[in-house]
Amino acid sequence: MTFNKKLNRYDADDLEKKSIYKSNSNFLNGELIEGIFFNAADGMVIFDESGRILEVNPSFCTSVHRNRHDLIGLTLEKLVPFEMHFKLDMQAKILKEKNSVRGVLPILVKDSLSYFEFTTSTLQKDTLFLSIFRDITEKRKLEQKVRKNEELYKDLFAEALDGIIFWTEKGKIVNANESACKIFESSYDDLVSKNINDYIYSKDDKFKKMYKNLFECGAIRDELVFLMPNGQKKSLEFTTKLHAVEGYHLTILRNVSDTRRMEKELRESELKFRKVFEGAIEGIIILNNDFKIVDINQAGEKLLKNLKKDLVGHSFTEILREFQLSDDEIQLYSTDLIRKGKATGTVEVTLRSDETKFIEFAAKHNVFSEFSLITFKDITEKLEMDVKLRKSDTLHVIGELAAGIAHEIRNPMTALKGFIQLLEDNIEEDYSMYFNIITSELQRIDSIINEFLILAKPQAVKFIERDITQIMEETVKFLSAQAVLHNVQFQTYYEKDLPPIYCEQNQMKKVFINLIKNAIEVMPKGGFVTITMNSASDERIHISIQDEGCGIPKDKINKLGQPFYTTKERGTGLGLMVTYKIVEEHAGTIEVESELGVGTNFHIYLPLRKKERK
Structure with missing residues (x-):
């Protein structure tokens, strides 16, 4: 080589x-x-x-x-x-x-x-x-790849948290991981000897539809109830893919029984809360940490005269401003809520309908999941009832007191009147002026005693149909002379053909006399008293008596009709109190409008039909 x-x-x-x-x-x-x-x-x-x-x-x-x-x-x-x-x-x-x-x-x-x-x-x-x-x-790369695949197999199959099973075309289980054995509460040998269909609890229409869909699509994700060997039923969420590995079908399962049970309990709990929330008599508002409204119940919608869709997501602070609460009030209550964790109080709000209401509320911060809760109710009627109750109690006491005083005063008054009449013919002309003053004052005392007696005992009155226009005309005619003395003129506007009302004529006349006399007396420099009568829309007669006096401050209007409350120097307040009492007995109402420097207008509303007193 x-x-x-x-x-x-x-x-x-x-x-x-x-x-x-x-x-x-x-x-x-x-x-x-x-x-x-x-x-x-x-x-x-x-x-x-x-x-x-x-x-x-x-x-x-x-x-x-x-x-x-x-x-x-x-x-x-x-x-x-x-x-x-x-x-x-x-x-x-x-x-x-x-x-x-x-x-x-x-x-x-x-x-x-x-x-x-x-x-x-x-x-x-x-x-x-x-x-x-x-x-x-x-070769080394291949070995590394094999080792990597083995690790992947170990992670994805052997040690997977979800159950994994492989099964044949006929449903026979051929392999399963440890998690699948735990889910089905079986050993590996027991599990691979079974058919997957053996574990289906109910082969109903849903199952048949799902099974058909699987073989049409080749893969499916769904949830079924499976029956365990020990008779226990479990809800299993699963994903199945046909011919996934070496011709075998793959199913990955997860036990969602506890999740479904908790979801059911949560839904039931939420339903209970919703029923309580929506069925509550008081209004309830839920706020988040940004003081935005998250929810409001039906009672709250009705009370605030606002729909949920118009309130949810809006700033509660801005809505309070719309209800004409001052910034100082808002700041006070919000500070209490954040610092103390709660706030309570009563506020006067003006709704969009210009209706004024008194709202009592209680708020608690962070009631649950960083949400605050406010409960509130309308106490306007309650406050009005309290006022009426106090007035009624006062009237009762005054009535008892008045009955005693009237009885004790009337006896000596009778004697004084008799002796004055006996002396009338023997009084010299020089002293006639004194006689007239004494007689006038005795009549005034007698008038006060009569008003006391009206308060002291129920009046036996008989309600009959009367022409309210005629009653008013007679009253105006009766007071014309007094009006002339005070340089006051009457302006009257009576609607034609006003229907008659059920009333006691003399008491109605007393109401008109008291209000018109007050109107005359508050105009010492003269002016006009305007009297209007017309039909209201709700089967009531509307009577308006308006003066051009100095007016009444708003904070004093609510006190009108209370015992001994008067704006006149020598007044007793009994006349207006009697007026309110008579109108109330006729199932009517009195509303007062007044503006300082402009005058006062008394609105009387009387029903056309007779109403039984409660």
Whole structure:
């Protein structure tokens, strides 16, 4: 065998390289060895005790992508990364002890790292060594991939939290993970001996439809009730894919029984809360931490005369401003709510209908999940009833007091009247003025006593149909002389053909006299008293008596009709109190409008039909 021809096959043009080869020919003896070396599929390297490369075959050159002349003279350390040099040291140590060594060595090939399986043997004791290299880079990558797939299989199947089963076309379970065994409360052997259909609790229309859909679509996600071997029923959420792995069908299951039970309890609890919330008599508002309305019940909508859709999501503070609460009030209650965790009070609000109401409320901060709760109710009627009750109690006390006083005063009054009449003819003309004053004052005392008696005992009155226009005309005619004395004129506007009402004529006349006399007396410089009568829309007669006096402050209007409350210097307040009492007995109402410097208008509303007193 011509050695030079072998050399020329991969390095022919370099004569110097030929001489190097000839100098190393002493360790390649014979054509057989030479042929094996140069034709071997595995890479071969001959190196000395220092690790310097003396010869390489073509396979090794091809494996490491280098020319032979670049490799010869290099040390093995130049081919191996620095951090792996310890492997070369270990190789050298083992070679001294056993004359051979096997292992895996990383070698730098271009800019990447390749792995070679090697076997190193001693050619000459401690001087020459032969290493046979086989590139196992792809094999190593495949092993890593297999190991990665095994880890993936372990994560996705064996140790998965969800149950996973594989089953055949006929439903027979062929494999299952540990989670599936726990879900079905069976051992692995028991589970794989069963058919998946054995666990279906009810093969109803829903199941049949779902089963058909599965084989039409190839995959499905749904939920069914499964029957466990111990008779327990479980709701399982599952995903099934046909022919997922090696022709087997894959089903992934999750036990959602506890979740469904909790959802059911939550729905029932929410339903109870909603029924209580919506059925509550008091208004309820739920606010978030930004003081925006989250919800309001039906009672709250009705009370505030606003729909839920117009309130939810809006700032509660802005809505309070719309109800004409002052910023100071809003700040006071919101500060209490945040600092103390609660706030209570009563506020006067003006609704969009310009209706004024008194609202009593109680608020609590962070009742649940950072939400605050406000309960509120309309106490306007309650306050009015309290006022009426107090007035009634006062009237009762005054009535008892008045009955006693009237009885005690009337006896001496009778005597005084008698003696005055006896003395009338004997009084000299010079003293006639005193006689007139005494007589006038006695009549005034008698009038006060009569008013006391009206308050003191129920009046036996008989309600009959009367023409209210005629009663008013008679009253105006009766008071005309007094009006002229005070430079007051009457303006009357009576609607034609007003229907008659059920009333007691004398009491109605007393009401009109009291109100018109008050109107005359509050205009010492004269003016007009305007009297209007017309039909209201709700089967009532509307009577208006308006003066041009100084007016009444708003804070005093509500006190009108209370015992002994009057705006006149010598008044007792009994006349207006009697007026209110008579109108009330006729099932009517009195409303007062007044503006300072402009005048006062008393509105009387009387029903057309007779109403039974409650």
